[in-house]
Amino acid sequence: MRSHLRADAIRLGARWDVRGFLLLVPVLAAGGFLFSYATIESHFGWDPGQPMPPEVATAIMADRAGYAFPHSIISVLDNAPWVLFGIFFLAAGTTGLEFGWGTIRTALIGSPDRVRFVLSRVVAVGTIAAVALVALLAVGLAMPGVMRLAGTDLPPPPDTAAKVIVGAVAATVAMAPFFIALGVFLGVLTRGPAMPLLLLIVDFLAEGVVAGLPAVRGAGLEWLARSLPLMSVLNLGQAARDPASYGLPPVAGSPPPDVPLGLSFLVVIGWTCAFLALAAWQLRRTDVLE
Amino acid sequence: MTGGLAIETIALAKRFGAVEAVAGIDLAVPTGSVFGFLGPNGAGKTTTIRMLVGLIRPTSGSAALLGTAVRPGGVDLASVGAVVERPAFYPYLSAEGNLRLFAALHGVRGSGADRLIAGALERTGLGPAAKRKVGGFSTGMRQRLALALAMLHQPRLVILDEPTNGLDPGGVVEVRATITELATAGTTVFMSSHVLSEVEQLCDLVAVLAHGRIVASGAPAELLGGPGSLRVGFDTAVEAEAARRVLAGEGVAVSRASAEATALSVGVAATDGSRVARRLAAAGLFPAEMTPVRQSLEAVFLDLTRDATPEAIGVSTADPGHRDAAPSGGSSR
Numbered sequence: 001m002r003s004h005l006r007a008d009a010i011r012l013g014a015r016w017d018v019r020g021f022l023l024l025v026p027v028l029a030a031g032g033f034l035f036s037y038a039t040i041e042s043h044f045g046w047d048p049g050q051p052m053p054p055e056v057a058t059a060i061m062a063d064r065a066g067y068a069f070p071h072s073i074i075s076v077l078d079n080a081p082w083v084l085f086g087i088f089f090l091a092a093g094t095t096g097l098e099f100g101w102g103t104i105r106t107a108l109i110g111s112p113d114r115v116r117f118v119l120s121r122v123v124a125v126g127t128i129a130a131v132a133l134v135a136l137l138a139v140g141l142a143m144p145g146v147m148r149l150a151g152t153d154l155p156p157p158p159d160t161a162a163k164v165i166v167g168a169v170a171a172t173v174a175m176a177p178f179f180i181a182l183g184v185f186l187g188v189l190t191r192g193p194a195m196p197l198l199l200l201i202v203d204f205l206a207e208g209v210v211a212g213l214p215a216v217r218g219a220g221l222e223w224l225a226r227s228l229p230l231m232s233v234l235n236l237g238q239a240a241r242d243p244a245s246y247g248l249p250p251v252a253g254s255p256p257p258d259v260p261l262g263l264s265f266l267v268v269i270g271w272t273c274a275f276l277a278l279a280a281w282q283l284r285r286t287d288v289l290e
Numbered sequence: 291m292t293g294g295l296a297i298e299t300i301a302l303a304k305r306f307g308a309v310e311a312v313a314g315i316d317l318a319v320p321t322g323s324v325f326g327f328l329g330p331n332g333a334g335k336t337t338t339i340r341m342l343v344g345l346i347r348p349t350s351g352s353a354a355l356l357g358t359a360v361r362p363g364g365v366d367l368a369s370v371g372a373v374v375e376r377p378a379f380y381p382y383l384s385a386e387g388n389l390r391l392f393a394a395l396h397g398v399r400g401s402g403a404d405r406l407i408a409g410a411l412e413r414t415g416l417g418p419a420a421k422r423k424v425g426g427f428s429t430g431m432r433q434r435l436a437l438a439l440a441m442l443h444q445p446r447l448v449i450l451d452e453p454t455n456g457l458d459p460g461g462v463v464e465v466r467a468t469i470t471e472l473a474t475a476g477t478t479v480f481m482s483s484h485v486l487s488e489v490e491q492l493c494d495l496v497a498v499l500a501h502g503r504i505v506a507s508g509a510p511a512e513l514l515g516g517p518g519s520l521r522v523g524f525d526t527a528v529e530a531e532a533a534r535r536v537l538a539g540e541g542v543a544v545s546r547a548s549a550e551a552t553a554l555s556v557g558v559a560a561t562d563g564s565r566v567a568r569r570l571a572a573a574g575l576f577p578a579e580m581t582p583v584r585q586s587l588e589a590v591f592l593d594l595t596r597d598a599t600p601e602a603i604g605v606s607t608a609d610p611g612h613r614d615a616a617p618s619g620g621s622s623r
Contacts, residue, residue: 006394014383102378105345106439109372110395112344112365287346290378 003111004120012094012124021086025132029139030146032079037067037147061155067147068157073140074168074241083132084172088179091125092196095187102290114283118188122180122276129176137169163246167261171240175233178268181275182229188282191290200230207231226259229271236264295357296321296447296478297342302351303502304337311337313502314351319480319495321356321446324473326489326510327482329499330595335482336375338499339451342480343372356447368396371445373453377436381425385416385435388424389442396443410438413468415461429456437465441472448472450481454488466492486591500595513590520556520563522570523579527551536573537566555583 012018040063044056052060066075098104107117144154186196210216211225226235244250245261259267297319304312312334319325329335340346342353344365353360355370379388386407393403411417414434419427424435433456440448453469454462469492472479483489489496490510497507506513524530530552537544543557556566563580570577 003395003397006399007391010383010387010391010394011380014380014387016382101381102376103380105374106378106392107395108345109343109367109374110392112367285347288340289346 001116001120004113004116005123007107007110008120008124012128015094017093018090018128021090022128022131022135025080025083025086026135026139029076029080029083029136030143033067033072033076033139033143034147036075036079037064037152040064062158065155065158067144068154069141069144070162070165071157071160072144073137073165074160076136076140076143077168077172080136083136084175084179087125087129087132087176088183088200089197090128091121091180091183092187093183093193094125095121095184096190096193096196099187099191099290100193104290105288108288115280118184118276118280118283121184122177122279125180125183126177129180133173133176136172161243161246161248163248164241164243167240167246168237171236171265174236174265174268174272178229178233178272178275181272181279185275185279185282188279188286204230223259227267229275232259232264232267232271235259236261236268239264294321295319295354296323297325297353297355297480299338299342299353300351302338302341302353303349304334304341304346305349310502312341312348315499315502315504317497317504319478321478322473322476323494324469324479324492325481326493326496327480327499328484328486328489328496328591329482330484333499333595334502335499336451339372339374339449339480339482342449343367343370343374345374368443369446370449371440371443371447372449372451373436373440374449374451376455377432377439379424379427379432379435382423384421384423385411385427385431385438386420388435389438392439392442398443406442406444410442413441414438415464430458430461433457433465434461437468441468445477447478447480450479452483453481454483454485462488498591498594505594506590519583520558520566521547521553521579521581521583522556522566522577523547523550523553523581524575525552525578529575530554532573533570533575533577536570536575540569542566 040060043063044059046053046056065071098107108114111117147154182200183196186199187193190196190199207225207228207230210228211222211231213225216222216225225231239245239259239261242250242261295318297317299315299317301314301316302312303310303314315334315338317338327335327338337346341348342355342360344360344367355365355367358366380391383391389407389410390403393399393406398406407420408417411420414437416431416434416438419431424432427435433453437450437453440450450469454465457465466488469479469481473492479492481489481493493510495508496510496513497504498513499505522530522533524533530546534544534546534554537554537556545555545557547553547555558566563582567577567580
C-alpha cells in the first residue's frame with residue numbers, strides 16, 4: 001500500500017489542478033467570507049430613502065454576529081460547499097483520466113493490485129481534502145481577527161454552543177470521504193473525467209424528484225428520501241447545524257431534523273463505504289482495454 | 291506449470307460478445323529465449339498480451355508467468371516488465387518522473403530508484419530528455435520511454451508489444467541491440483511484431499497467430515523449412531538448357547529462373563547444392579553461379595495467415611469495437 005501511496009504522491013503532487021485547488025481554497029474562502037459579510041444588507045429590503053426599520057437593523061446585526069469567532073467557522077463552511085465539489089471533481093477527474101490517458105494500464109502493470117489502487121487514490125485525495133479543510137478552518141479562525149485589524153467592528157458572536165460548531169466541522173469532515181469515494185467510483189465506472197460530474201448533477205436532480213414525490217411525502221417516507229446518497233449529505237449538513245440535534249433549544253420556526261444527527265452520520269458513512277466497495281469491485285471485475 | 295517456461299498458456303481464450311478474439315491458444319516460451327509473436331492486425335496478439343499481464347480476464351484457459359498463475363488483479367509482475375500497445379504515460383510528468391512513479395509502484399525509492407532510472411534512461415538514449423515533460427515527446431521517444439519502463443526494475447521476463455513501432459531507423463537498431471543485450475543477460479523476451487525481418491533476426495522461437503489461433507510455431511528456420519531452391523546461372527542459354535535437361539532427367543524439379551534464359555531454378559534444398567554441382571560437372575557443365583534461394587518469413591507469414599481466413603474456418607467477422615478482436619480458426623502448420 002505504501003508503494004501505491006508514494007506513486008499517488010508523485011502523480012497528484014505534480015498536477016496543476018491539485019496545486020491550484022489547494023491555493024484557491026484559502027483565497028476563495030477568505031474572499032467569500034468578506035464578500036458575504038459585505039453584502040448582508042442586500043439581503044434585506046427597505047426603502048433606501050427611509051431610515052432602516054429596527055427589525056431589519058436587528059436582523060442585520062444578528063447576521064453580522066455570525067461572522068464573529070467562533071461562529072465564523074460555520075460561516076466559512078457554509079460559504080464553501082464548492083470545496084466539497086472540488087474534492088469530488090479531483091477524485092473523479094484523476095481516476096477517470098487514468099482511463100482516458102491509458103495510464104491505468106501502465107499503473108496496473110507496475111502494481112496489479114486493483115483494490116490497493118482504489119484505496120490509495122481515496123487516501124491520496126483524502127489527504128488533499130484534509131489540507132483543504134484545515135485551510136478552511138484556518139480561514140474561519142483568522143478572518144474575524146483580520147477584519148478587526150482592518151477596522152471592522154464585529155458584533156459579539158451568537159450564543160452558539162461549541163457542540164454545534166464541532167458537529168458542523170465533523171459533518172464536513174464526514175462529507176469529504178463521501179465525495180471522494182463517489183468520485184472514484186464514478187471515475188472507474190465511466191472511465192473518463194467528464195461523465196462523473198454530469199452523473200452527479202443527474203443524480204442530484206433524480207433524488208430531488210424522488211424526495212418530492214407525493215407517494216413518498218404522503219406515506220411518511222421522508223426519512224427514506226433523505227437517506228438517498230446526496231440527500232443524506234444535505235440532511236447531515238442541516239442536522240449538524242441544528243441545535244435541536246444536540247438537545248439544545250431549537251431555532252425558532254425551524255422544524256426538527258427528519259433524521260437524527262447520529263443516524264445522519266451513519267447513513268453518510270454507509271454510503272461512503274458502499275461507494276468505496278463499488279469502486280473496488282468495479283475495477284476488479286473490469287477488463288482494462290484502454 | 292513447468293518450471294523451465296517463462297510463459298505458459300493452456301487453451302487461453304478470450305471472447306468479446308460474439309467474437310472470439312483468442313481461441314484457446316497454447317504457448318510455451320522457454321526461459322532465456324527471445325520469442326516472436328507474429329500475426330496480422332486483429333489476430334489477437336495484444337489481447338493475448340493483455341491476458342498475460344492480467345489486464346483482461348480470460349474467458350477460459352489459464353496462463354502462467356515465470357511459473358506463477360496469472361489472475362487479473364493478482365498477477366505477480368514483480369519480475370516482469372511489459373509494454374502493451376501504445377505507450378501511456380502521465381503527460382505532465384517528465385520522463386524521469388514517470389520512471390520514478392513506476393519505480394515507486396515496484397517499491398523502489400531513494401538512491402536505488404535513482405540508480406535504476408539513470409540506467410534505464412542511458413540504455414534507451416533518453417538521458418538528455420530526462421527532465422522534459424512526456425506530453426511533448428514524439429512517438430519514438432515514447433516508445434523508448436516505454437522500453438525504459440519495461441526494463442526499469444531489471445525483470446527476468448520482458449513482454450514487448452511491437453517495440454519498434456514509431457521508431458526511426460536509428461532507434462530500431464538501438465532497440466534491437468537492447469533486446470539482444472537482454473537476451474544475452476538471460477532475460478526472456480516475448481515480443482509481438484509486424485516486422486518479420488526483425489523477428490527473424492532476433493527470435494529463437496516464433497508463433498504465428500491468425501484469427502485468434504496459433505497457425506504455426508517453432509524456430510524461424512523450421513518455419514522457413516521446406517524444399518527451398520537453388521538458383522543456378524550459366525554463361526550461355528545453351529548451357530542452361532543442357533543443364534535443365536540433365537537435372538530433369540534425374541527427376542529434379544527444374545525450371546527457368548523467371549525470364550532469364552541463362553539461369554535455372556532448381557527445386558532442391560540448399561544443402562543439396564554439392565550433389566547438383568557434381569552431376570552437372572559429370573555432364574561437362576560448369577555453372578557460373580549457384581545461389582541458395584531462401585523462402586522469406588514474409589512469404590511464409592502471408593501464406594499462413596492467408597490460408598487461415600475467417601471464411602475458410604467458418605467463424606464470425608472481427609469485432610469493430612476492439613482492436614484485436616478477431617474470429618477463431620486456422621490450423622497448425
